[in-house]
Amino acid sequence: MENNFNDYLEDRFENRPIFLNQKNNLLEIEEHMYILDDVKKPNVFRRMFPYSEVPKIPFNDRIVPHNMPKEIWITDTTFRDGQQSRAPYTTEQIVTIYDHLHRLGGPQGKIRACEFFLYSKKDRDAVYKCMERGYQFPEVTSWIRANKEDFKLVKEIGMKETGILVSCSDYHIFLKMKMTRRQAMDHYLSVIRDCLEEGISPRCHLEDITRADIYGYVVPFCMELMKLMQEYQIPIKVRACDTMGYGVNYPGAVIPRSVQGIIYALNKHAGVPEELIEWHGHNDFYKAVTNSTTAWLYGCAGINTSLFGIGERTGNTPLEAMVFEYAQIKGTLDGMDTTVITQLAEYYEKEIGYQIPERTPFVGKNFNVTRAGIHADGLLKNEEIYNIFDTDRFLNRPVLCAISNTSGLAGIAHWINTYFKLKGDDQITKNCELVKRIKEEVDAEYEGGRVTVMTDTEIIDKMERICGDLGITVGGQIGNKEE
Numbered sequence: 001m002e003n004n005f006n007d008y009l010e011d012r013f014e015n016r017p018i019f020l021n022q023k024n025n026l027l028e029i030e031e032h033m034y035i036l037d038d039v040k041k042p043n044v045f046r047r048m049f050p051y052s053e054v055p056k057i058p059f060n061d062r063i064v065p066h067n068m069p070k071e072i073w074i075t076d077t078t079f080r081d082g083q084q085s086r087a088p089y090t091t092e093q094i095v096t097i098y099d100h101l102h103r104l105g106g107p108q109g110k111i112r113a114c115e116f117f118l119y120s121k122k123d124r125d126a127v128y129k130c131m132e133r134g135y136q137f138p139e140v141t142s143w144i145r146a147n148k149e150d151f152k153l154v155k156e157i158g159m160k161e162t163g164i165l166v167s168c169s170d171y172h173i174f175l176k177m178k179m180t181r182r183q184a185m186d187h188y189l190s191v192i193r194d195c196l197e198e199g200i201s202p203r204c205h206l207e208d209i210t211r212a213d214i215y216g217y218v219v220p221f222c223m224e225l226m227k228l229m230q231e232y233q234i235p236i237k238v239r240a241c242d243t244m245g246y247g248v249n250y251p252g253a254v255i256p257r258s259v260q261g262i263i264y265a266l267n268k269h270a271g272v273p274e275e276l277i278e279w280h281g282h283n284d285f286y287k288a289v290t291n292s293t294t295a296w297l298y299g300c301a302g303i304n305t306s307l308f309g310i311g312e313r314t315g316n317t318p319l320e321a322m323v324f325e326y327a328q329i330k331g332t333l334d335g336m337d338t339t340v341i342t343q344l345a346e347y348y349e350k351e352i353g354y355q356i357p358e359r360t361p362f363v364g365k366n367f368n369v370t371r372a373g374i375h376a377d378g379l380l381k382n383e384e385i386y387n388i389f390d391t392d393r394f395l396n397r398p399v400l401c402a403i404s405n406t407s408g409l410a411g412i413a414h415w416i417n418t419y420f421k422l423k424g425d426d427q428i429t430k431n432c433e434l435v436k437r438i439k440e441e442v443d444a445e446y447e448g449g450r451v452t453v454m455t456d457t458e459i460i461d462k463m464e465r466i467c468g469d470l471g472i473t474v475g476g477q478i479g480n481k482e483e
Contacts, residue, residue, distance in 0.1 A: 023067070034223065034269060037216030038182045042170030045211060048257065049246075061252040064260040067267070067299040069274040072330070073112040074322050075304045076101060077280070079126070080115045080143045080163075081316055082306040086354070093352060094126040095133075097307070100344050101319075102135045106335030109137025110326065111319070112302065115163055118142050118153055127157060141203065146191040151198045161201040163239070164191060168218050169208035169256075181217050189224055196232040203237040205280070210246040214255045214265050222270035237276045238266060239304065242291060245284030245314065249294035259291045260298040267299045278302035283314040292317045293325045307344060308356060308363060320344075320362050338394045362395060365456075369400040402453040403438075405446035412438050415459065437466045 021028050048056050078101075079094055089097070098114060105111030114130075117123040131140050143163040144150035154162045166188045167173065173184045188204075195202045204225060212218050222238055229236040240262055247259045255261040263279070266272045279295035279302070281288040292303045309318035320341045327333045345363040348354040358365040368391045383399045392398040398418045401411055409430035416435070417427045428435060441462055442454060467473060 034215050034219040036181060036185060036220040037213065038180060039170075039213075039216070040180075042174035043213050043216070044170055045256070048254070049211060055246060057248055057250065057257060058254045059250070059252045060254050062261070063251055064258075064264045064298055066297055067264075067274070068297050068329075069299065069301045071275070072296050072301050072303070072326065073110050074105075074319060074326070075113045075115070075278060075302050076111060076138060076306065076319055077115050077304055077316060078306045078310070078319070079123075080117055081280075081311040083117065085312050085315070086310060088122070089126075089352070091122055091126045091129065095129045096347065096351075097344065098126075098130045098138070099133070100340050100347070101138055102133070103337055104323070104340040104344070105137055106333070106337055108335045110323075110334055110336050111138045113137070113139040113141050113161070115141045115143045118144055118150065118157070124157070127159075131158065143205075146188075148194050148198075151195050151200055154200050155198050159200070161203055161237070162195065163203040163205050164188075164195065165207060166192075166204045166221075167207040168221065169212040170217075171211055172208055173217075185217075185221050185224070188221070189228070192225065192228060192236070196228060196234050196236075199234070201235045201237070203239055203278070205239045205241050207241045208243045209240045209262060210242045210244065210256050212256050214262060215269070218262075219265050219270045222266060222272055226271045235276060237278060237302075238270075238272050239278040239280050240266065240295070240300070241280040242282055245282040245287060247281065247287060247291045249287070249290050259294045263295055263298045263300045274299045275301045278304055280304040281317045282311065283309060283316070288315070288317040289321045289325065292322060293329065296325075296329065308348070308354075308360065310354075324362065339396050342395045342397055366400075368397055369402055402455075403442060403459055404453045405443065405450075407439075407442070409435055409439055412442070416463070419456065419459075433470060434463065434466055434472065437470075438462055441466075 018027055018029050020026070048058060050056070078097060079089065083089060094116075101111050101114060116127050116130075118127065127140060127142070139161070140159060141161040141163065142154050142157075142159050144154060146164050151162070167177070167184075170181075173179050173181055177184060179187070192202050192204065206212070206218060209218060225236050225238065242259075246257055247262075248257050249259050251260075253261070255265070259279070263277065266277055267274055277295075277300045279292055279300045281291045281295075281304075288309065292305070296303060303317060303322050305319035305322050306316040307319050309315035309321075323333075323336055323338060323341065326336070341362060345356055349356060356363050356365070359367060361367055368387055370386050387399040398421075400418050401407065401415055403412055403415055407415070412435050413428055413430045413432065416422070422428065438459070445454075
């Protein structure tokens with residue numbers, strides 16, 4: 001933590017009515033102390049979440065200022081939330097993926113941590129093998145049941161941090177746990193104190209925060225967490241979990257749906273330092289990535305992700321998406337090796353058997369394939385016209401043109417060279433007999449009334465048949481076989 005962390009805590013908890021904001025250098029006054037609103041009946045925000053209707057997004061036009069931390073990072077839940085929606089990974093697969101995440105995060109450790117289950121021997125074996133790697137980043141952390149025996153297990157393994165579920169909406173407190181807010185808070189604080197007694201840093205997962213009473217429960221609870229942190233001098237992280245994907249990034253939207261409103265409340269009113277705030281998003285309303293970036297922009301240092309967004313229901317925030325979000329808002333990759341993203345995608349498909357949807361950004365088979373004939377013409381002249389960036393450089397994925405009646409000999413040759421990654425003398429030219437034969441067959445199909453572009457499978461089938469007729473293979477042998 002920062003050197004001035006103790007001073008920060010003192011400012012927050014010694015009831016000083018006026019203090020200097022070190023970020024904007026303005027004197028500020030705490031106008032209200034937030035205390036637990038121990039309601040008798042659950043507040044489920046029924047007008048906002050009618051259930052029998054599509055949820056509502058009301059506005060009050062209260063604008064939150066940008067407040068991006070100086071340093072931001074990514075954390076990963078591939079081995080925890082990511083394993084709750086698919087067949088479990090083997091120990092070997094977990095270790096291989098962990099190695100890739102280490103390389104992807106680069107020397108500055110931009111992928112800061114990975115969380116693991118500890119329930120089974122397989123999970124624990126994977127944890128031990130990953131810890132044996134000796135990497136500083138990603139740090140190996142756990143997610144456990146909130147009991148003393150599991151805390152001891154975390155300590156025995158040698159972990160410094162663990163996640164603890166602290167559901168915070170009345171949907172969970174009243175309807176699932178059958179508790180009052182006071183009972184839930186007292187229970188959680190007791191469990192967290194047990195964790196601190198073992199010398200373990202707790203990471204508190206505020207489940208369902210986008211349906212929670214932010215100022216009636218979440219802020220008072222987090223203020224108590226900060227008091228425990230001051231008492232034990234052990235960091236306590238707060239993970240804001242948009243469990244149902246209800247968060248929105250629209251300026252002036254009402255909490256609890258406002259992402260920036262939640263982050264502002266945690267940092268400004270609950271006193272949680274930005275480096276201890278983490279956002280965990282789900283994609284139920286297609287907002288996982290934009291909500292995660294918004295959390296960064298408004299004072300959250302860590303964004304929790306999973307590879308390819310694999311997670312419960314519609315999934316989590318995709319890790320690979322946040323790598324490129326980071327680069328866009330920071331103007332640098334800070335050493336992250338983005339070519340590892342392609343290696344991971346290939347590993348998932350070839351070794352794990354997971355099929356990534358073809359149009360998935362950055363990792364799908366066709367994410368940078370141009371299919372429209374008029375677009376292909378422009379791409380062949382200058383790939384910047386229809387490619388998002390130099391995908392060959394950053395992802396080892398050169399831009400590809402799908403073949404149609406407008407491709408011509410050059411377009412077909414370009415497709416073959418790119419698809420099969422032929423380089424130098426292995427590349428074929430438009431005068432190659434194979435290219436001419438493919439063009440003849442393609443032209444015949446369009447003369448017969450076809451209007452759609454050719455698929456990769458169709459072109460490969462034609463290539464295999466024609467190569468068989470010509471007695472050639474894809475590679476150096478066909479480069480000189482011309483009419």
